[in-house]
Structure formats: C-alpha cells, structure tokens
Amino acid sequence: MNVVVIGLGEVGRYVAEILASDKHEVLAVDLDKDRIDQVSERLDVATLHGYGANPRTLQLAGVDTADLVVCATHSDEVNLIAALASKRMGAGRTVARLKSGEYEDTAPEEPEQGVQYGMFGIDMVVNSHILIADEMFDIARSHGALDVHMFGNNRIELAEVKLPADSAVLGIPLHNLALPQHTRVGAVIREDKLFVPRGDDSLLADDRVYLFGHTGGMNEVEDLFVHGNSAQRVVIFGGNVIGEHLSRQLAKVDVDVTIIEPDKEKAKQLAQHLPGVNMVHGDGTDFDKLKEEEVGRADLYFAVTDDDENNMMSALLAKRLGTPRVCSVVYRPAYIEIYRQLGLDMAISPRQVAADHILRYARPAQIESLVHLGNGEAEVMEVVAAMDSPITVAPLCKLKIPSGISIGGVIGATGVEIANGETRIEPGDTVVVLALVAKHKTVSKLFKRGLF
Amino acid sequence: MTARPLGLLLLVLAGAIAACGVLGFLANPELGWDANQTQEGFGHMLTSAGITAVAGVLSLLASWRVPTNIGRREALFVVSVIWIAMGIFGAVPFVIGAQMSWADALFEAFSGLTTTGGTILSDIEQRLTAPLHAWRMATHWLGGLGIVVLFVALLPGLGAGGKRLFLSEAAGPQTGGIAPRIRDTAKALLWIYLTITCVEMVALKLVGMPWFDAVTHSMSTLGTGGFSTKNGSIGEYNSLGIEMVILVFMLLAGVNFGLFHRAKTEGLRVFWSSAEFRLYLLLFGGATVIITTDMLLSSTHGMGEALRYSSFQVAAIMTTTGFGTADFEEWSTVSRMLLLTLYFCGGMAGSTAGGMKLIRIMIILKVVVHEIKLGIRPNLVTPIRVGESAIHEGIVRSTLAYALIFMGTVMAGAVAVAALDPVDITTAFMASLACVANVGPGLGAVGPTDNFGLFSDASKMVLSFCMLLGRLEFFSLLSLFVPSFWRR
Numbered sequence: 001m002n003v004v005v006i007g008l009g010e011v012g013r014y015v016a017e018i019l020a021s022d023k024h025e026v027l028a029v030d031l032d033k034d035r036i037d038q039v040s041e042r043l044d045v046a047t048l049h050g051y052g053a054n055p056r057t058l059q060l061a062g063v064d065t066a067d068l069v070v071c072a073t074h075s076d077e078v079n080l081i082a083a084l085a086s087k088r089m090g091a092g093r094t095v096a097r098l099k100s101g102e103y104e105d106t107a108p109e110e111p112e113q114g115v116q117y118g119m120f121g122i123d124m125v126v127n128s129h130i131l132i133a134d135e136m137f138d139i140a141r142s143h144g145a146l147d148v149h150m151f152g153n154n155r156i157e158l159a160e161v162k163l164p165a166d167s168a169v170l171g172i173p174l175h176n177l178a179l180p181q182h183t184r185v186g187a188v189i190r191e192d193k194l195f196v197p198r199g200d201d202s203l204l205a206d207d208r209v210y211l212f213g214h215t216g217g218m219n220e221v222e223d224l225f226v227h228g229n230s231a232q233r234v235v236i237f238g239g240n241v242i243g244e245h246l247s248r249q250l251a252k253v254d255v256d257v258t259i260i261e262p263d264k265e266k267a268k269q270l271a272q273h274l275p276g277v278n279m280v281h282g283d284g285t286d287f288d289k290l291k292e293e294e295v296g297r298a299d300l301y302f303a304v305t306d307d308d309e310n311n312m313m314s315a316l317l318a319k320r321l322g323t324p325r326v327c328s329v330v331y332r333p334a335y336i337e338i339y340r341q342l343g344l345d346m347a348i349s350p351r352q353v354a355a356d357h358i359l360r361y362a363r364p365a366q367i368e369s370l371v372h373l374g375n376g377e378a379e380v381m382e383v384v385a386a387m388d389s390p391i392t393v394a395p396l397c398k399l400k401i402p403s404g405i406s407i408g409g410v411i412g413a414t415g416v417e418i419a420n421g422e423t424r425i426e427p428g429d430t431v432v433v434l435a436l437v438a439k440h441k442t443v444s445k446l447f448k449r450g451l452f
Numbered sequence: 453m454t455a456r457p458l459g460l461l462l463l464v465l466a467g468a469i470a471a472c473g474v475l476g477f478l479a480n481p482e483l484g485w486d487a488n489q490t491q492e493g494f495g496h497m498l499t500s501a502g503i504t505a506v507a508g509v510l511s512l513l514a515s516w517r518v519p520t521n522i523g524r525r526e527a528l529f530v531v532s533v534i535w536i537a538m539g540i541f542g543a544v545p546f547v548i549g550a551q552m553s554w555a556d557a558l559f560e561a562f563s564g565l566t567t568t569g570g571t572i573l574s575d576i577e578q579r580l581t582a583p584l585h586a587w588r589m590a591t592h593w594l595g596g597l598g599i600v601v602l603f604v605a606l607l608p609g610l611g612a613g614g615k616r617l618f619l620s621e622a623a624g625p626q627t628g629g630i631a632p633r634i635r636d637t638a639k640a641l642l643w644i645y646l647t648i649t650c651v652e653m654v655a656l657k658l659v660g661m662p663w664f665d666a667v668t669h670s671m672s673t674l675g676t677g678g679f680s681t682k683n684g685s686i687g688e689y690n691s692l693g694i695e696m697v698i699l700v701f702m703l704l705a706g707v708n709f710g711l712f713h714r715a716k717t718e719g720l721r722v723f724w725s726s727a728e729f730r731l732y733l734l735l736f737g738g739a740t741v742i743i744t745t746d747m748l749l750s751s752t753h754g755m756g757e758a759l760r761y762s763s764f765q766v767a768a769i770m771t772t773t774g775f776g777t778a779d780f781e782e783w784s785t786v787s788r789m790l791l792l793t794l795y796f797c798g799g800m801a802g803s804t805a806g807g808m809k810l811i812r813i814m815i816i817l818k819v820v821v822h823e824i825k826l827g828i829r830p831n832l833v834t835p836i837r838v839g840e841s842a843i844h845e846g847i848v849r850s851t852l853a854y855a856l857i858f859m860g861t862v863m864a865g866a867v868a869v870a871a872l873d874p875v876d877i878t879t880a881f882m883a884s885l886a887c888v889a890n891v892g893p894g895l896g897a898v899g900p901t902d903n904f905g906l907f908s909d910a911s912k913m914v915l916s917f918c919m920l921l922g923r924l925e926f927f928s929l930l931s932l933f934v935p936s937f938w939r940r
Contacts, residue, residue, distance in 0.1 A: 023633070025631065025636070027632050043611075044634050044635075045632055046631070
C-alpha cells in the first residue's frame, strides 16, 4: 500500500512507524526540517520537506497514486484542506485528524452535515479529543475499570481492572474460579510484566487484569473482581473539547458533573452551552481549591487539560484528597510509565487513541491489530477464521492453543459469544484475539487455511 | 551484533566463489585451456568457498539469538568490518589457487572489490586458471554496486537499520530516494545493474567476443573495475566493435542509476534535465575533442585512430574503469595532464564509478563562484544551487571536507609509498591517486602497460587501504579511528 503521512507529530510519526513496519511504502511530509531529518534517520520511510496543504507539495508527494493519505498536522484546517485536496487529486482514502470539536458540531435535526459523515468526501475524521472523551465516559460507567475498549462493533468489551487486597478472586486457580457466564480473563499485568494466564494460574492483589465480556454485562463481572459502582459524582479539570464532550455525555445519564476551568472567560462561555453541569472557575493544581470543591468525595476525577505537568500534579492532589479513581490525559507517551510509578493507573494518551483508530482503518489486512495493551507487549485484534484453518477443527478445549494467545470472543452468524472451552469457531467467524505482539505470526497461522 | 550480517555475507561470498568455479569450469572447452589445470583450479575454488562458508556459519552461530539492532554507530562499524572481511576472504582463492603471497592476494582482492582494477600480476593469462579469472572479474561486479546494497536487497527485515547500512556504504550528496522503502531501492538498483550487465554480455558476444570473455568483461565494465583476462587489456582484441560496446557501457556505468529508474516512468528527458548528466557528457566530449586534436597536431595518428583511442581512454579514466587500448604514456604532456585532471572527477553520484563524483565537483565550483560574489556583495544570501535545487549547507560543508580528505589521502598515500619504496615522484603520486580514485592504472612506473608488482608488501597494504578509503568515501571507515566512536 502506498501511504502519505502529512504532519509528523506524535500521531503522524507513530502511524508512519507502524505502517512502515507493516511493509507499506510510506512517504512522510512535514514543514519542520529537523523533524524530517529525525524521522528519516529513525524510520524506513521516504521524506519530503514542505507545507502539507500546498498543492505542489502534495503533487510531489504523489498523493494522486497514494492508497491512503493520513493528515495529522497540529492544525485542523491544514488537515482538512490537505485531505480534501488529496481526494480531489485522486488519492484512494483520506483520513484527517482533528482537535477541535467545531467541525463535528452538528444540529441534532441534521446530523449528516458534519465532516465526520463524509461531508467533504473525507473518508474518516479522527478526533482524538472526542475519542478520549468517549473512552473516559466508558470508564465512568464501568464498575471500577481502569480502562475500557470495545470490539466487534461495540458488542464485546475488554475492561481492565486492578485487584484490591480484599478482592474475592485472589489466590484461586482460574479453572476453579466461578466466573459469571460469558466472562474470560484475557491477560494479566503483574509487576509491570504482561502475560496470558493459563487455567492453573491464580490472581494476586495489585494485579491488573483484562476481562472480556458482553457490552452491558460487564458491571456484574467487575463487581466480582473489584467492588465499585459506576461513578455518581465526577470532577473534571479542564474545560476543553475533552471536558466539554465528557461532561455532556455524563450529564445525560444524570451523573453529577463539575468542571474546573482556570480561564474565567472560557468557563463562562462554556457554562452557557452545558446545562446540568457545574462550572467552576479555578486552578486544578490549587490544593485549597480542590478541597473547597470536595474533590475527595467524588467517585472519579479526570485531569484533561492540554498540559501534561498540570494534569499530573492535579491528579496527584486529587489522589491525596482521597478520590478513589483518578484518570489523566497524557500527551507524552514516555510519561505513562512515570504516572504508574506515582500510583496513577489510569492515563490515556491521545496519540495512542488516535493512532489506534487510524491504524484500525488503515490496515486492510485480514488480521487487524486494534488496540495495544500494557506497554505495547500485547495487542488485541479481530481475525476472520478461514476455511479449514486450524482454529476451526475442534472446540477450543480440544485444541492446543499456543501460550501467549487468548481467544476473547466470537462474532458469528448466530450472534456474539464470549469464548469458553466448549466454543467452536466456524469458518467465517470474526474472532477477537488477545495475543503477545511476538505471537503475531502464530495467530495468523492459526487462522489461515489448512496448515496441518 | 556485527556477526550476523557478516556471517550472512560470507555465505553469499562463498556462493559467489563456488559459482565462479563452476563458470570457469564450464568455459574451459571454449577457451581451450589445459583441462587438468582448470579442474585443479575448480577444486581450489571449492576449497576457498568451503573455508568462507565455514567462517560464515561460525559467525552466524556466534550471533545466534542476539538481536540485530543496527543504529548509526553500528552501521558504520558493520559496513567497515564487512568490507575488510570481504577483502580477506576474497583473497583466499588467490592464495590457494595461484599460490600468491598474502600481501599480493589482498591487494588483488581489494583492488577487485573496490573496483580499482590495478593488479600486481604481470602475466595474468598464464598465472591464473579459468575459475580464478572468473573470480577476479566477479569481485568487480560484487563491489561495484556495493556489497551492502546487495545485502540490503536480499535480506528482509532490516527496516531502518538497512537504511543506515545503505547510507554508510554509499554516502554522498545524492543517494537513495528511488523508493520509499530502502529494500525496494536496493532491489531496483540491483535489477538495473543486472539488466545492463546482461545486455552488455549479449552485445559483446555479438561483436565477436567468446562467451567467457563477454561475461567476465561485462562484470568488469559495469563495476567500473578494469581487470581483464588479457595481458593487453581490451587493446589485445584490437576490435573496433568490442571497443565501442565497452565504451558505451563504461559510460552507462558512470551514470546515476536513479536516472535509469526514473527514465522507466518519466521517459528519456530525465537524463538531460540532470545538470550533472550534462556536465558528464560535456566533460567526456570536451576531453575527447581536445586529445584528438592534440594527436592530430602531433600527427602521430590518423583522424579515425585518434578518435578511437582518445574517446576510449577518456571514458576509461573518467568512469574510473581503467581499461586500456592505448599506452597513453606516450601521449603528449597536454593530453596526459588532461587525463590526470579526469582522475579527480570520476562519474556521477549514485553510479558505480569512483573518484570524487561530478556532483561534488559542481558543488565545489559553485562554492568558489559564490565566495567571489560575496567579496563584491557581502550581504548576498542566495544558497548554492545545482540545477534547480538548492544545496543544503550541511551538504556543502561535507562536500568541502570530502575534497580535503580526498586530497589529503592521496598525498599521505604518496608520501608513504615514496618512503617505503625507491620510486620517483610521478609513480608515487599516481599510484596513490589511481588507488584512492579507484581508477587502476596510473602514470610513471604504474602506467597502463605496467603494474603494481614492483612495490614492497608494505606499500601494497598502504595502497589497499587507500582503495578501501576511496571506495567507502572516507567518512565511514575513518569514523572507526575517532576515539569518541568507541566511547559508550
């Protein structure tokens, strides 16, 4: 596949790296010469120095013959224009990354007017802020999950929970554990190492566990592992696009939401658009202010401003005030590990979310990696089982599935099923698989036509 | 970390040595040489291939399960080590097959792999068996495009490491950029190289060369090497047809291979639109006309002969091939000075030719003009341009540094040779220049009819190192000698 990536920020660089390692031909465009040099040194991609929305640059980049154009500069307008121009010049598919919510803000009676519905012929828009708001909403609705991902058109859910010291499931081998029907333990992170557990493994306190289940049925499962409730009182630090979307969704389901926004004018303006949300002017890194707002009594605290350091400090303060669950946005991926060390388990990176989304769309292969878990050691993919493939010959308990691979759920003709020992995968089923990245080839062998 | 690429390359080398053995063996009936000798030579080649293969396997075993992550530093190291190892194992067939001393064999192998084409043998035809002849000529072909380019083309999964390797071997102002992925670039280059070589083989056969000679001389031409299977080089055939075919293919080998690739989609005009290509043709045409005129004025030759010898010799020196049809040592001083100037030029960047490369000459000339203009208008900020494109300041700086190192190496090599052996100034200087520029024949006692056999072992080693420095364009190899390279 011929790919042109315009803009080499965190998202662009990550997308270029993954696609290049998938053996696609990637050409990267950026206006910053230093970035170009860096990328051309580190990645096996061609580079072009120029302004992304300049028609001559696009011509030179060969967008007319490109199968995919990813526009991911820091400017929404440049991305939209570059995507539009590429489409006009004959590019196969175009993706534009957006940051502001303005272009997607449609009147409820005419929803088709937003760019996200292909208004200008752009095939996909990715708004990392809105995606993050969605993911945070899922976390808020869950019973104590650290992170939530959706698969199979939102029908299968993967929730990450951290086991407290008094959890009911500790120390029992998994095959003796009385799990609710339709639940499966996919992976465990213990002391920073991710592994796929077997039947005789048992869980320990402080493990982070990934659980597969039906969307909507997860709360019951989560209750068994941790004892939480979906958040009733939420405080959000930051009145930006993320804060706005998140609060609007939460307010719809009658959650008590408070937004803390440092800029008074912005706070006032936002308050007019957000009925049912408590808008407070103040600094989220001000300990007294947080006390005053009784952040410690909230179920969930989100730090979503555009500044990593402020988010981190604010989240730590909330933790100190006793908020049980604290979640933060983190822009620089290298910080995630530091967040963990500081006891902040919930950190969501816009880069990861946007890039995962773009890659989900970009990779045409039969095996699609959708989400990376942990520090990227494991991936979750959706795979279609081929005729006569090894995975289809017997029920799962009769098959010798190599270690490091866990079958999560099956989406077949008869419906959605969370895998258990009796599950038998039929050819043509879409299977949600969790596997270590190193086992990628093994997975593709399992699902390919007869290799016995 | 170095061991794995090295091991794989040694296996490739072993395969190439064995293949040359087979080629020589098959060609024997055509050549009509002593069958017993050839059979013996064949055996020697297999022994050499075996030794190389064992070394390759050992090297691979040493790197078993060691992850290959080639960073910038590693790339420089790997490329240098690979070239040195190739020279050493490339010399094994000469030691076993022709009972040469190690110094002689190493000189011959490095001369072959760096596509220099200077030899220490005086009677090649008698001294070497057919398989060894094939190997000697094949080293040109292997080294011409670059061993590492072959490696990157053949091996999957190197990723950005492959790019670093590629650039460490072929540093220069205009490299890469054929395809987004470095492996595709390497493959495209290899494909062009292979195609032109095969076309030349057929063309040479059509103008009357035996198959063995056609195959070996094609490899020698495309690598811009200059080894021949004949004592009298190309002149020994005394055939206008052969000379013309080789002349054309020498010129082709000196053209930037990227242009061939682009011509496939964009048509022939890409050649003319390249300023470097225009200079290349201008230099070739200009030098040929001047030398022809000079010959006519001194009335040593007729018009046809003068044109024939001068054009061939100009192309042979300019593309750093070094084939000979005429003893240019007997030419007038003007003609010889002109040829001497061409030693420095070389072919185009991105070709298999050695020398400084024309693009660098152009940049340096532009810098000189720029400096003169600055004297008149000190506030001028126009960048240096070659053709349409502005040249980045960093490239200008590295080009100037390159020119300085080039001259420095030539002088240092000449001084070292003069210190080690009792030779005159012309010989010392030209031997060093011919080696650094990868041309082959020089002037004085190393002229087109002479060889490098007169030097002591120490001088041969010095000159081998000069050839390698010239081929790797100095920086990669020299970085190993900077202390900070080894500091972690």
